[in-house]
Amino acid sequence: MHVLVVHNRYASAQPSGENKVVDQEAELLRAAGHRVEVFERRSDDIGAMSLPAKAALPLLVPWNPAVRKELAARLRADRPDVVHVHNVFPLLSPAVLAACADAGVPAVATLHNYTQVCPPGTLQRDGRPCTECVGATPLPAVRHGCYRGSRAATVPLAVSLSVNRRRWWSGVERFLCISAAQRDVLVRAGMPPGRLAVKHNFVPEPGVRREGPGEHLLYLGRLAEAKGVRLLMAAWDELAAAGGVGVPLVIAGTGPLEQEVTAWAAGRDDVRYGGLYDARECRSAVARSVAVVAPSTWMEAFGLVVVEAMAAGVPTVAAGHGAFVELVGDGETGLLHRPGDSASLASCLRRITADPARNQEMGRAGRLRYEKGFSPEVGLERLLDEYRAAIAGRSGGGEVPPPVGEQGTGPRRDTPPRAGWGQ
Incomplete structure (x- = not known):
């Protein structure tokens, strides 16, 4: 093709x-x-x-x-x-x-x-x-x-x-x-x-998977408000005030909140800011994680880092809305926290680190889910199917929708996020 x-x-x-x-x-x-x-x-x-x-x-x-x-x-x-x-x-x-x-x-x-x-x-x-x-x-x-x-x-x-x-x-x-x-x-x-x-x-095969319980919790992504970076800092401060969770938090990435994150992490033993990682460093950091944290306050359309964690046999703590609800099996491949709630996020971080045996079960379950739904072989098959459908003209799209003003106005601004997240 x-x-x-x-x-x-x-x-x-x-x-x-x-x-x-x-x-x-x-x-x-x-x-x-x-x-x-x-x-x-x-x-x-x-x-x-x-x-x-x-x-x-x-x-x-x-x-x-x-x-x-x-x-x-x-x-x-x-x-x-x-x-x-x-x-x-x-x-x-x-x-x-x-x-x-x-x-x-x-x-x-x-x-x-x-x-x-x-x-x-x-x-x-x-x-x-x-x-x-x-x-x-x-x-x-x-x-x-x-x-x-x-x-x-x-x-x-x-x-x-x-x-x-x-x-x-x-x-x-x-x-x-x-x-x-x-x-x-x-x-x-x-x-x-x-x-x-x-x-x-x-997600391609990472070439490295987690061995043992992991060394740190990991945030890997853009340092921006919508990604939940400030929410994560607030939740971590709550945990630190209560004695911590026994492993450090590693933050990797860059973005508009970089200076704020750098200042927050400075001089702390429980936080390490690593800057922008290259591809090899990202794979290594994920594979050495107790869990990957994805606390986005906006409704992510996907969540690549969640699937990268699955591929490495690592569970995820993610916000319970948007695509995360379908990517993360709450209690099975990770934990979902209430979106925008620092106390709920702190609770999930505490739970994901408190039981190493259960944590590793979640990691293995995530790896199986990756193999069945997010591997290169599955991705190629689905992509080619869509190309063939487009070429054959089998869209079934029907009529073009009417202009704005002749259709409903869609959900209201106060439409609640999807339920189903853990505490």
Whole structure:
């Protein structure tokens, strides 16, 4: 099969699970004998742009005509079987879909977040779940400056969502949701359910698994509010005040809260901040963990670090909402805490470290779950199935949904998160 991958790479200065997924899928396909090429832009290149080009960039976020022309010419010249679209912000734009239509090549799109229904893609505002724009116009996002705390920065995303809604829904043969939780939100927003398939991300064999009880608890990811970093610090302080849990907390990653984390960890024996780890260091750190901690306050669409822990035979403590509810078997492969509740998180961290035998049972159960649902073999089979469905035109998507204003407004902002988490 001949596949063209379309992706706007996120900045290399901060870890990107999405970049990792794109690269791993391309490598998986090539290893299986398929021809994979890439049409990409890099956010790293923005820094080298001239001032006029930078000033014009927001105007191209909703629609970049030069990208449409360039991609259409390439598709006509090389005729791939399918185009696989990932991120198009900020340098590609949904014009890539018009290029696919121009050349008559079917498009598949992986939805890594919620940008189809929420301008910043997080379904969160002011540290709380928010679905005010889901199924409605994105004006609330502009009013609140939901992207980077800026109304001006949010406008291009809101405009793109509004003017390109129909193009996405009619121009993509198969949408690949990375969790059932994500698909549920998108269906409620009015996206065509027949085109929304659930295809979990896979994780390569790590090459190393946990031996023994583990040495530390591990947070591995972006140091940002939405990832629950402040929540984790508060829970750890509660545990430390009560005598600790007998193992240190290791935090690895970088992001906007790096200085705050560095200052918090300084001079402590029970916390170690390791900075940004490379791939080998990440695999080693996970395999030496008592548990991996994923306390996100936003409803994660997937949770790559959870599956990486499973692959290494390590349990997870995660927030009980979003995709984590389907990834983590509460009491079986890990523990779920009440989202945003530091006391609940502290309790789960205490429980996961208190019983080494039960902890190792959870790790073994997680490894079996990985082999059955998240291994490269499973990932390849499901990916190729979706490509074949798109090529054959078997989407079953039905009619394009009516414009906003002729459909329901979707869930309210105060829609409660899913229940089912542990104490």
